[in-house]
Amino acid sequence: MAGEETLSRARGFSAWTTSRWLRVGVAVSLAVLTVLGVTGAWVLGRTASLSDDLVDAKSQAVTTAVRLESALLNQETGIRGYGLTGNPEFLTPYQQGLTEQAADTTRLSQMLEKDPEGLADLRRVRDAVEKWQARIARPIAAAPAGAPSPLAAERATEGKASFDQLRSALTHQQERLRSEQSQARDSLAATMRLRNWVFAAIAVVILALAGLVFEGLRRGITQPLSRLGADARAISEGDFNRPITPTGPADLRRLSGEIDVMRRRLVQELDVSEESRRLLDAQTADLQRSNSELEQFAYVASHDLQEPLRKVSSFTQLLQRRYAGQLDDKADQYIAFAVDGANRMQVLINDLLDFSRVGRVHHAHQSVDLDAVMEQTLSALSVSIEETGAQITSDDLPSLVADPTQMGMLWQNLIGNAVKFRRQDQQPHIHVTADHEGPLWRFTVTDDGIGIEPEYAEKVFVIFQRLHTKDVYSGSGIGLAMCKKIVEFHGGTIAVDPEYTGGTRITFTLADAPEGSEDAAAAVTDLDHAEPTT
Incomplete structure (x- = not known):
């Protein structure tokens, strides 16, 4: 039964997650530290209380009792001298002793307020003082000065006996106060020893707790994560057949299991990928053969x-x-x-x-000043521009990393189309804009010509697609298809703006430097210092 209970408890602990272990560990640690803190605070408070009682009460009471005895001795000495000589100067210590007696008695009353036995001793001292002063001190002090007092000689024996009783009361009071002082000192010493032991125990418990926390984190989290990391690194380096052993708390074991499932899935995917690669190689070979045949066709078309x-x-x-x-x-x-x-x-x-x-012959990417390309385009189209009276304006155009020949073809087709497809009853107005949008430049070519209906917005970019007969507008229907191919080759998009109704607006984007260009990175870095292409 005991073995089954232990096994059941172990299984219960194995289901704990990292967060649960951490919560329990933190709770236990806080509870232990709270108990230790409360114990330490109690010991410190007890030590401070005893120390204050010893210094502020017991020691001060002994000192005040000794001072009270000294004040009474001064009174006895002054009265005895005045009674024997009648010299008024002997009354000075007596008067001073009375003042000190009143102050010391009041102070002792306050110090012994919570000490019944001490107050009883103080009352006995007061009674003895009052008896001596009533029978001896005050009558002698009231005698005329200048001659010995007969009362002093008459009551000498009684005065001595009365003051001896007073001295006995003072001695008993001081002995009891010194005894209480000694007991307080012993209690303080014992409490300080207890305090030292308690703080030593607190230090040992804290060290042990820190060791347990460190060892628990090492075994429960650090080691399993290190092992999992080693397995993951081995898999990432190509050892896909290496299994991952689940260790640690329940959530880490689940994570290890999920990573192992991912590993097995990756192995399956790699097998599929390898098969796909073989198919892709075959398709690439077919594509290369097709491109070769296309080049042969282009040669035949251009020569034969x-x-x-x-x-x-x-x-x-x-x-x-x-x-x-x-x-x-x-x-x-x-x-x-x-x-x-x-x-x-x-x-x-x-x-x-x-x-x-496009993209096969002209692919020499370099820094291209589009303002210079625009000037070249306007120069090439100068005849048709003069014949139609076209007015062409543009914003400042940027410099991009692109193929200069293709940029010239792009602008010549766009500006040429805008001039060609004009309204016959008015001069064409064409405006070109450029706006920077993140990593791209957005260009627009806007004219006030005949426009393009929304249903033909996609068709105009298909090769050899014409919206008008050759008798109305000349051309082969390949211009916008050429523009689309050039823009997409440079990593952009091109479209007809369907919301513009005052003519035609072609909008397209170009990147600062198309991905895959051989000198794109260097050209982007030195774009501001590059010379314009002419």
Whole structure:
């Protein structure tokens, strides 16, 4: 039964959590320290009380009793001298003794207020003093000066006996006061010894308690956490097959179990990740092969397809010039269709090549002054700007880490579109803004042109998507798709502002330095000192 009870108690303790152990430990420690503090305070108070009683009461009472005896001796000496000689000078110590007697008696009464035996001794002394003064001192002091007092000789024997009784009362009083003083001194010494033992015991208990707390923390928290940390470090270093042994309080054991479950899950995830990596490697190989084929297509499109297309375009143009007006109207119309189709096919191929090169050919990131890029863009579009009378304004544009060629393509497409898609009855007004928003710059290009309906806000960024026929507005429908690809390549986003109704507002963001650029960190650091790109 005793073994089962011990086992049950051990199981109960094993279910305690760290917080419960800490609460119990703190409660026990506070209780022990409270008991020790109360005991120490009681001992200190007892010592202070005895010390005050010895110094302020017992010792002062003995001293005052001795002074009272001295005052009475002065009275006896003065009265005896005055009675024998009649010299008034002998009354001076007598009068002084009376004053001191009254003061000492009053002081003793106050000191012995809580001591009945002491007050009884004081009354006996007072009675003896009163008897001696009534029979001897006052009658002799009242005798005429200048001659010996007959009363002094007459009552000499009675006076001696009366003063001896007074002296006996004083002696008894002083002996009892000295006895009480000695007892108080012994009690103080005993209490001080007890105080020393108590404080020594308090120190030992505090040290033992500190040792128990330290050992409990070491075994219950520090060691289990150290072991758990060692296991976790081993797992983090790659030893995923190392099991975690639960130790310590219940919550730490649960934590160890959860980490072990996480370890097993991590092992499973690593197996899945390894399989995914193999699949990804295969897909990467397929993607590389696809990119290689795309590059071959771009080469073919830029060389092999361009040559026959140029021949078709050249000969159809020759055919148009030589036989214009010699054939019927239908033939001239068909020839014009062929020339226009060949030219548009050549423009489409060139635009498609430019689109495919974004992020693949032009990726030389460096500090780019967008104000300088804007000036170059306006210079390139100067003919169409002069023809339309466009007014283009812009805020101060920042310097960014970007590809300068792509930045030129971005601004040329955006400004060119704003000039192209104008209202026919008015001059276009275009304004460019730039605002810093955290790590990004937000740019807007706002015009007062024909605008874009909200339902086409996403469609305009799809390659070759046109909202108007080529007869109304020229172009291949690749401009905004090119802008989107450039912005996303630089870590930003681009969209049409659907809330703006006075024309078209294109808003896009660019980072100070796109992630992955080779010299992004250095360029951001030296951005303020970089020379503008020209």
